[in-house]
Amino acid sequence: MDLAIRILILALLALSLDLLVGHAKMISLGHAAFFGIGAYTMALLVDKGGIAPLFAVPLSVLGAMVAAALVGFLAVRTWGIYFVLITLAFSQAFYYLVHDSTFTGGSDGVVLMERGSYDLFGIAILNLDNERQFYFFVLALIAAFIAFLFVLIRSPFGQIVKGIGLNAPRLESVGFDSKTYALTAFVIAGGGAGLAGYLFALHQMFADPTLLSWHMSGQILIMLVLGGSGTLVGPVLGAVLITLLEEYLGTYTSNWKFFLGIMLVLFVLRVRGGAWPWIAARAENLKRRDGEARP
Structure with missing residues (x-):
């Protein structure tokens, strides 16, 4: 159950980044x-504000979206390597702000005591301290986010975001403000990451500065490389691959990332586009051959 919850949360995080990387071709580090901001917003509201963890969901998402709007306002005015460096710089600024502040607990972070149980008119409806109920709570939020992305990507807005990745100058030439659409996508992706941070902190019962580090950003990108970007299945598959690799190889060696590096190189060389597009292409080839073999 613990492993399944971790996979779901990381899948949500990867899906939120894929809106930028897989569709708008905006690679963020x-x-x-x-x-981390989503995680700390919830943890601080609970620890210092006395708010029940369940009711911190919208505030965690909102906090991450506000931060994404501030960063994105400057970042979307650049492209390519400059966009990567600006997002990395802001990420490190947030990291040291949290790491060096006594309000956020410094390097020790913030520890939570309980997730809480919730009643309606005296009837127990949700107990987040119960691992099974917490699992279905996480699953419901992630299913809602995937449904939201499914509709968003197929909407006119989603098609324009894809157009930014294909040819932003051409969009500008026909009257679309690509920077506004890119900023909106950046804020939505930030909100998804904030929701994942909220769930991660609630699952682990703490928030610490490592959640904001560039190493975490790199890990999310690796999930997209392994699973395949630009799809709803690829980021989930990438989260499964990395989590299982850490879970099972980590029991035998602390150097499990060495094997992750080998896997990443092999995928880049032999499975270009990621595992899910490769599987889909092989399935389509088999289907075509089967159709040709029939009289």
């Missing part, structure tokens, strides 16, 4: 900042 600072996405973990919004993940």
Whole structure:
């Protein structure tokens, strides 16, 4: 159950970044900042504000979206390597702000005591301290986010975001303000990361500065490389691959990332586009051959 919850949360985080990387072709090395901000918003509201963890959901998402709007306002005015560096710089700024502040607990972070149980008119409806109920709570939020992305990507807005990745100058030439659409996508992706951060902190019962580090941002990008970007299945598959690799190889060696590096190189060389597009292409080829073999 613990492993399944971790996979779901990381899948949500990867899906939120894929809106930028897989569709708008905006590679961010600072996405973990919004993940950490969502986690810290919930943890601080509960620890210092006395708010029940369940009711911190919208505030965690909102906090991450506000931070994404501030970063994105400057970042979307650049492109390519400059966009990568600006997002990385802001991420590190947020990291050290949290790491060096006594309000956020410094390097020790913030520890939570309980997730809480919730009643309606005296009837127990949700107990987040129960691992099974917490699992279905996480699953429901992630299913809602995937449904939201499914509709968003197929909407006119989603098609324009894809157009930014294909040819932003051409969009500008026909009257679309690509920077506004890119900023909106950046804020939505930040909100998704904030939701993932909220769930991660609630699952682990603490929030610490490592959640905002560029290492976490790199790990999310690796999930997209392994699973395949630009799809709803690829980021989930990438989260499954990395989490299982850490879970099972980590029991035998602390150097499990060495094997992750080998896997990443092999995928880049032999499975270009990621595992899910490769599987889909092989399935389509088999289907075509089967159709040709029939009289």
